[in-house]
Amino acid sequence: MANYIHWVNHGYWNQNSFLKIFYCLGGNNPLTVNLSSSHEFTTIIESLKLLSNQDVLKSQKRFGVTGREMLGISIYDLRKMAKGKKNHTLALDLWETGIHEARMLAAMMDDPAQVTLAQMEAWVVDFDSWDICDVVTDELFIHAPNMLAVIPRWVVREEEFVKRAAFAMIAAIVVHRKDVSDDIIKTYFLLIEAAADDNRNFVKKAVNWALRNIGKWKPSLRSDAIACAKHLLIQESSSARWIAKDALKEFINKFGGNDEI
Numbered sequence: 001m002a003n004y005i006h007w008v009n010h011g012y013w014n015q016n017s018f019l020k021i022f023y024c025l026g027g028n029n030p031l032t033v034n035l036s037s038s039h040e041f042t043t044i045i046e047s048l049k050l051l052s053n054q055d056v057l058k059s060q061k062r063f064g065v066t067g068r069e070m071l072g073i074s075i076y077d078l079r080k081m082a083k084g085k086k087n088h089t090l091a092l093d094l095w096e097t098g099i100h101e102a103r104m105l106a107a108m109m110d111d112p113a114q115v116t117l118a119q120m121e122a123w124v125v126d127f128d129s130w131d132i133c134d135v136v137t138d139e140l141f142i143h144a145p146n147m148l149a150v151i152p153r154w155v156v157r158e159e160e161f162v163k164r165a166a167f168a169m170i171a172a173i174v175v176h177r178k179d180v181s182d183d184i185i186k187t188y189f190l191l192i193e194a195a196a197d198d199n200r201n202f203v204k205k206a207v208n209w210a211l212r213n214i215g216k217w218k219p220s221l222r223s224d225a226i227a228c229a230k231h232l233l234i235q236e237s238s239s240a241r242w243i244a245k246d247a248l249k250e251f252i253n254k255f256g257g258n259d260e261i
Contacts, residue, residue, distance in 0.1 A: 044105070048081075048105070053074075057072025060131075065131050066128060067100035068098050075104070078105055088115075090109060092110075100132065113144075121150070124154065133164050136165075141165075141169060142173050143177075147169065155191045161202065163203050163206075167192075170192075171209040172213075192210055193231065196240035196244075197237035199237070212250050225251070229244040232244035
C-alpha cells in the first residue's frame, strides 16, 4: 500500500493503476498484494532523477524518442542499474510511474517467467515510443511463457506501437528464441504481407525489420523471405515496395548478387 501512497504524493498516479496491477498480478486484490518496499522503489526513482541529463534528452528527441515524462538517461546507464537484478513486483511498480526511463528499467528488471498475457496486454497499450516498444519486446516479452499468443492479436490492432510490437517481437524471436520452430516462423510471412501496406513509419519499419531478420537469421527460410520480398515488390502500396527493396538490398549485400537472389 505504501507505494500507492507514494505514487499519489509524487504525481505518478493514474486512474487505471489499480486495475492494471489487479490484472498483471493474476487477479489478486491490489490492496493486499505484497509490493516491493517503498524504500527500494523510492531509491530507484531518486537515482533516475539524479542521472537526468538534458544533453542526452535532446539527443534522444533527435532520434524520434518520445514519452510522457522523459529524464534523459542513456541506455548504458539504465543497463548498469538493472544488471543482475530481477524483481517482478518492483518492475510493475516502476512501470506504473509512467516515467520513460523507469519503464525501460522495468523491462530490464522484470522476471519473464512471471509475465502474464494480461500484463503484456496492459503494458503494450502504454507504449508511446519506439524505444520503449523495442526494449520491452526484445528483453522481456519474447521470453514470457505465452509470448507467441499475442503476435496474431497485435498485428491487426490499429494502435501504431501495438502493431509495431508484434513485428518487433518477430524480429527478436528469430534472433534470440532458437526454440521457436521454422514452421511457426514461416506463418509470419502472411502477417508481413498483410501489414506491408501500412505506411505509418514505425509500423512499416518493424515489418521490414521482421522480414530482414528472418532472411538473415534463418538460413532454412531465406528463400521464403526472398520470395516474400519479391511478392511485395510488385504491390501497388509504396510502403510494401519500400519494405521489399530495403530487404532485398540487404539480402544481396550479405548473401550474393542479383543472379543468386
